[in-house]
Amino acid sequence: xxxxxxxxxxxxxxxxxxxxxxxxxxxxxxxxxxxxxxxxxxxxxxxxxxxxxxxxxxxxxxxxxxxxxxxxxxxxxxxxxxxxxxxxxxxxxxxxxxxxxxxxxxxxxxxxxxxxxxxxxxxxxxxxxxxxxxxxxxxxxxxxxxxxxxxxxxxxxxxxxxxxxxxx
Numbered sequence: 001x002x003x004x005x006x007x008x009x010x011x012x013x014x015x016x017x018x019x020x021x022x023x024x025x026x027x028x029x030x031x032x033x034x035x036x037x038x039x040x041x042x043x044x045x046x047x048x049x050x051x052x053x054x055x056x057x058x059x060x061x062x063x064x065x066x067x068x069x070x071x072x073x074x075x076x077x078x079x080x081x082x083x084x085x086x087x088x089x090x091x092x093x094x095x096x097x098x099x100x101x102x103x104x105x106x107x108x109x110x111x112x113x114x115x116x117x118x119x120x121x122x123x124x125x126x127x128x129x130x131x132x133x134x135x136x137x138x139x140x141x142x143x144x145x146x147x148x149x150x151x152x153x154x155x156x157x158x159x160x161x162x163x164x165x166x167x168x
Contacts (some may be wrong), residue, residue, distance in 0.1 A: 018044040030103040
């Protein structure tokens with residue numbers, strides 16, 4: 001039973017880590033790319049656990065490569081397999097419906113309020129030693145940043161090159 005509790009705690013910790021990374025980077029992604037990946041949290045649950053293996057083999061291969069490249073190739077092979085998995089998995093996820101949400105560029109003042117709110121939230125969590133409410137409050141702050149009411153009632157449609165080529 002204790003082992004089961006520890007496994008659940010590890011899964012929850014992985015979720016909180018992934019959520020925290022998404023929470024901090026999503027406003028920046030929306031600001032610079034005008035869209036966010038909706039399945040990013042799901043993808044990170046598969047990607048993040050393999051990163052330590054990837055970085056370990058890459059570091060070992062890099063150091064061995066300073067002396068002998070032919071031996072280093074054996075250490076880079078697992079890196080190649082992991083990166084190929086990431087690429088294929090990401091390509092599959094991008095084909096899912098609603099994989100990306102076009103948000104537009106959030107206002108800078110909203111982002112400042114968001115990061116200030118996150119700093120207060122992190123301080124509150126550390127002071128109380130309790131993570132309850134972190135996900136809810138963080139999500140509400142994120143929705144505040146990404147919400148853009150229509151100001152002029154116009155609808156703008158942006159087509160990518162593939163769709164435009166079909167209509168031209």
